[in-house]
Amino acid sequence: ELKVEQNPLFLSMQEGKNYTIYCNYSTTSDRLYWYRQDPGKSLESLFVLLSNGAVKQEGRLMASLDTKARLSTLHITAAVHDLSATYFCAVDTGNQFYFGTGTSLTVIP
C-alpha cells in the first residue's frame, strides 16, 4: 500500500520567517498534488507537479518534486498570517491516490 507521510504535522511560525513542509511517499508516482484547507472550509488546489525536478511557485509558496528521493517540499517564504491553514500533499501513482496526513500551519503575528 502506498504511504504518504507529511512532516511536521503541526507548525507554528512567526510572520516573516521561512519554513518547509515535507511530503515523503513510498512508491513511484505519476504526479504529486498540494492542497490548502482553511478551518471548516473546502479544499483549494495549489499545485500539480508532474516530473522530477518540477518546481512551481505561487506568491509565497513554492513546491518542488524529487521523484528519485520520493519527496516533495512546500516552501513558505516570509510567512504572513493569511497562510495559516492545513496543507495536504497527495500522490497519484496511476492506480492509487493517497493523501498525506496534513500539516496544520499557524502563522503568528
Place this chain on the structure above:
Amino acid sequence: DTAVSQTPKYLVTQMGNDKSIKCEQNLGHDTMYWYKQDSKKFLKIMFSYNNKELIINETVPNRFSPKSPDKAHLNLHINSLELGDSAVYFCASSLLSGGLTNFGPGTRLTVL
C-alpha cells in the same frame, strides 16, 4: 456563480437509511470526483469519473455508488448508512484527469 456546488450542505440521518448527495459543476470540466474527509481530517478519494471511465477506490464499500446523469453532474448514492459513514464529502472537478481540481463546499453527513 458557484463553480462546483453540492446539496445538501448538511445531512443528518438514521443508520440503515439510503441517501444521496448531489453535485453539479458549471466549469465544463471532463472529470469529476468524490472525496471523503473523516473526523480526524484524513482525506480519501472515493471515485473519479469522466465520460469514459469510472475509477473506484477499492477500499470504498459497494454501498456507495456514483451516478452521472450528464457530464456536469456526479451524484453520490449511499445505501444502508452506517455510523462510520459520518464524514464530510467533497465533490470536485477538473478539466483533465489529473489536473488542478475545483472543490465543492462539502456535505457534512451525520449518521445517528
